[in-house]
Amino acid sequence: MQLLSTRRGLFYTALLVFLAIAPWVFQWIDQPFYLDLLSRALILGIAAVSLNLILGYGGMVSLGHAAYIGIGAYCVGIPAYYDFYSGWLHIGLALSVSAVFALITGAICLRTKGVYFIMITMAFSQMVYYTFLSLEEYGADDGLVIYLRSEFPTWLSMDGAFSLYYWILGVLLLSLYFVHRLIHARFGRVIVGAKFNELRLQSLGVNTYRYRLTCYVISAMICSLAGVLLGNFTSFISPEMMGWTRSGELIFMVIMGGVSTVLGPLLGTISFVLLEEWLAAITVYWHLIFGVLLVVLVLYGKGGLDGLLGLMDRGKKSS
Amino acid sequence: MKRNILTAAVLAATAFGSGAANADSVKIGYVTTLTTPAAVIGEDIQNSVNLALEHIGNKMGDLDVELIMEDDGFKPDVGKQKTDKLVKQDDVDFVVGYIWSHVLLASMKSVTDADKFIISANAGPSQVAGKLCHPNFFSTSWQNDQTPMAMGEHLNQEGVKSLYVMAPNYAAGKDMVAGLESVFTGEIKGKDLTKWGADAQLDFSAELAKAKASGAEAIFVFYPGKAGGAFINQYQQAGLRGVMPLYSVFTVDAIALPKLQEANLEGVLGSKMTQEWSPDMDNAANKRFVGDYLAKHGKYPSFYGAQAYDSIMLIKSAVEAVGGNLDDKDGIRAALKAVNYDSVRGKYTVGNNHMPIQNFYLREVVIDDEGRWTTKIVSTVYENHQDRYAAECNMQ
Amino acid sequence: MSDAILDIEGLHKNFGGVVATENVNLSVERGEIHAIIGPNGAGKTTLIAQLSGQLRPNSGSIRFEGRDITTLSMASRARAGLARSFQITSVILPMTLLENVMLAVQGTSGHSFGFWSPVREDGKMTDAAMESLTRVGLDNRADQLAGSVSHGEQRQLEVAITLAMNPRLLLLDEPMAGMGKEETGHMVEILKALKGDKSILLVEHDMDAVFNMADRLSVLVNGHIIATDTVENIRNNAEVQRAYLGDEHA
């Protein structure tokens, strides 16, 4: 709409165009590893978009979202372990298992508020973590190696770095668009309204609990898709991918990019993955830089990277 | 015949690969642990690799060595990610290292799919020795089961009738226990697999109490790295020293001993373990390695370091065997298999699965001439021992 | 009695040992403006909270249009046609005025499980919301953020939101709180214009405003209703004078 009228819009347009042609660019400059990095960033991007739906728009701070990445990934790994490679099966399983799990745990979590919500979502994700940790059959601590990718009809195949990348990009764009529509539809207005003033929404005749629960389930299902893709991408899954620190990192990515903005979380994950890669290459003490960044970001940098882009536009107007 | 097919497939893969290997240098990617408490092992390895490079003047034949170290963060998925980077971005010729079995299992496919060589300088999970064996996989260490098997053999010889067993709950921990159980003829009175990883369980109070109550004659443990020190500490505090003798593998090593000495935990003196190497081994390569390491760092190198040092020497022998032509994958493979270098553990060969066939010794914790706590070889338990998964590997 | 839209009988609420409302009986006639007055801490806000469903009474019953709503949730009462405004302004500041009012329209027009069509493009809803804004004179500010308009305008918005729910009964909790003289006058006009069309139960401190627009008054002291009568009679009621008005009007 106003994609080209502001610098921020221009930046995002350029970013999306770049994402569309990235595999060819990386092939041209002979850096296939960058495609790996970008694929990983976009997968995390899907997870961040889903987290942003509940955290950014809905004000539900979940410290257990990584569990759904794990559930999605194991919905690829466990069938593959028994030689069931159908991609539709994997996706169907991931969506339904995550939906059921989110419905049950969400129904309990959403009875609580604030810090209790943070802690109880974390508790449930730790339960999932320890459950997979105890499943000797599926590798327990050691994880599972997935030898073949999910199978789809030829024109949809995931085999090969390029086709997997476009799968990821496709799912990402679909979820971005879906969240964008959702937020401006009747459902989204209720979710956003309830974030700021739940009592007000109830006084308007809205049973906020039901809507929030639905939102939580939708978010979990999108996140499980990120898990399915991650399982296919790394061809290795382990309980490690759903520990609580991973959930913390996801929050970090969303905040870094710009909470409750459409494209902010994507910007956050891409920056996070690139920073992680570059800083780790410079020094083993890279966590220090990350930590300082995080503290400074919260204390002084409201609005994240997306907010910085916005500042650029304000600067333009005032000049 | 089978090998020819394999070779053909590998050749085809090479033909389509980028073949971008820089002719002026040999690139080695090293995956180890540099953060988390396990970084203490990574440091020892790093020191040893650097020492090896110093000893060879950073040259293999006419080629310079370019070393890229990566940190796996003690996590399989991170290790795999770093391996991908080494293979795809840095386009290394050899990927070496891997302390942890689960990290190796997660990472191996990335290397072999790209038709590069992967050399484990420590981890030796059973799968890799058996069904998952690969023409491009080599090891300068052992298969996980072997060292505890040697310990089981020693326990039989010593006439120990019953044991309590403790190990961390991951691939290597399970292999270690399986290896011991396959040889030990006495009774295993109890077994605990404890949580492992970046947030490993380090307080063993409940387990030690169980061990004591089990009435077993002795205790066998596998706790690598930092956990080893913690275990010995609590073993002594629980008063098990005189009651249940300690037999261990990969637990009491050059990393744990200085700290145990500092804390004056004399309980560990005289405790026995099995290993394929010891700092007191009497050969020229080992004397140079241990001597220079001691001079430089003021402490003994660990077996992790010895195996890491060997991995560099092994690669050097292979690079020189093909005259620096790194595109000659068959030549390199044959040279790696020939094991034609001076290992710090003395002469050894490899089996069809590319796992070393080597001696295993019984070691004891002693005090050296300068008052440092270290280990000394007591006897040879196994001569030219081959792991028990070689038959499951379909390579010739 | 026959024409009462709201009937409250024996409403009792206590928090531990503290009694907030005790045996409150009250009825609101259809189309009237009924004001509740009383000193601070008399239990007015607790009473509103019980009527709107935010608090559950310990005993007693509330009937709305003849139907017992004592145990209904806040959301269900709102859908039944009973709308409340808040004492402390609680419009959603980061949303525009129009968006605020549209939420109200949305809340009382069926469920909100619409995942796809943008609300802004729903003409029926925008029209309804604009109509409410117009009634309180805020139509020219529809696209401003609620956080950027004056306090008085936020209070007007609060009324517009309650109106947009298309209720039969409005529960207004101090709609004039914190307003200047001019703004108060404006609000009185807005509420007077609703008389006859909507029934209004109003809690208010500003006596002049109350006397100006209310049909009947109830006086709440220490959780008790001590009198309910027309404005004229209350003015002359000695007990009320003593218990309450005396303080201010003496």
Add this chain to the structure above:
Amino acid sequence: MDWNLLITQLMNGLQLGLLLFLLASGLTLIFGIMDFINLSHGSFYMVGAYFCGTIVAKTGSFVLGILFGLVGVFIVGALVEWFIARKLYRSDHLDHVLVTFGLILIFDTLVHMIWGASGMAIPLPDVLNGQVSIGTLVLPTYRLLIIAAGLGVAAFLYVLVTRTRLGMLIRAGASNRTMVEALGVNINRLFLIVFAIGASMAGLAGMLIAPITEASIGMGNDIIIIAFVVVIVGGIGSVKGAFYAGLIIGLIDTLSRSYLDDVLALSIPIEYAETAAPAISAMMVYILMAVVLAFRPQGLFPPAGAR
């Protein structure tokens, strides 16, 4: 049934429970009074262990190590409060989570840079390295010391909270913050003191455990989550709650680690039971918290007057 084993395990559970209490008591006060979520509370636990270890290495005295360690952690805690936490009391919980997550990274890396990756063993005096025999029961002396220290601190906190003016303010603050402000108390100083005392408690826990497990990077990151569970189960702001919940969770964890594999082996193959038992016993703690939150969201022993 082996009664000696059971008693030993109960003592082990008690020891773990008291360590958790030391961590959780500070956490729950900071949480209850300042409404501040401090994920990096575990860093004080780690820093305490390293301070103590360094001083023991220099002086050879464990007692001096503890004393100076306590002072050191108190100062670190005060600095964190002064420069960081203070700015965040008015922001939402999300900001707390993020900033303190960042602090964890900073503390871990600083410790890595200062003390290296290898961790630090803390030698104990010989008296503490032995065992105490009671009949046929033999218990490690040092673990008894931890229990005694834990109970001692609990008693100290009890007196502090119930008998002193500071304690009165703390109690009032946990249930009603505005009231304390209305009393004209210097809120900033109260917060600073509570924060630093809480940090010292966590540091003490780290100093007590380090001679057993060694001081190491990130040692607080796992246990802090359990400490949070203790806080939630006990009731936010309640020191008493932290005490009981710490004991309950310490006992659950230890007893399930000791007996769960045998129990599970009754129904599933032993080799699966051996893997599943440690994971399930770790999970028990979270199940307990979820159940408590679902049925009694204010915790088992909420501070008096709190909603």
